[in-house]
Amino acid sequence: MEQKSNIGIVELIDRTLNKGVILNADLIITVADVPLLAANLRLALASVETMLKYGVMEDLISSNNKETKSLLYA
């Protein structure tokens, strides 16, 4: 149950930190350390074993990504 709620929070963080409407760079304050904050928070939410697994899984996802994209946008 805990893990499921963590997945929701991680999904929310990924979106809120990385995706949104683009404004001209001269209008906004650039925040360089946000990715670091996100990484720290993810570490706090995920177990060590999970992060190890993630490392393995990330390779698999990357290798399959091209093929998966071709399925979606076919």
Add this chain to the structure above:
Amino acid sequence: MPNNALYMYGVVRCGFDLNWKENGINGENVYAISGGKFSALVHDCEEKPYAPKEPNEVKELIIAHSKILNRAIEDFGGVIPSNFNTIIKNNGNLSKNNLKKWLKDEQERLERTWNKVRGKREYGLRIYYEKDKFIQEASENNRVRKIKESINGKEGGLSYLLQCKVKSKIKDLVQEKIIRLKQEVCNNIKNITENTVINPSSILLDEEKDLLLSLSVLIEEEKVSGIKEILEKSKEEGLSFHLAGPFAPHSFI
């Protein structure tokens, strides 16, 4: 430091300034600044980013940001979200004037985006497969069984080569099934969603399962049950899923 900058949560279709009176990050008063047909939802802040030190502080700030976006969807029928920590600087002019000018200048682009996301929510969908079950199933395949039978009575190098062939065949069968299921699930989901994007990498939080696919889908709230039906059916194939949301449509801007 004076509050001469603006923290921006997102943009809504509203052609006039509005004292919205919602409480945002740290209880700040959130209001709408208009420029043409659109308004930005903002609160007054110092001209510096939020810099939380602890993970829990980040979590609280992001949840507060997200609550405002969800409230905006309810009150304005949609929202074009900004990233966390989007702060409009003073830049020689008042932040308010900078923002009004930007809203007017970008009106065409905002209109296109608004039409795409209006009335819709984003969900994060993770689909997992049971690797052991897939391997077990593949190892019971007729062709695999025949190769296994042919090992009987063989010794040394030939036996070793045939065992390698068994492993390779099982691997191929599992991979074929993964590709087929991805295609089926993607096609079924594409049929009922407005838009779908692949999440390039995702953290796996459940070490018991293997991730088949991680997607962001843009969908009308009343169609979400359709996704759940598709996923329930795919359980028969040894898949399971986790649906997170609703979120503001961050991945579709």
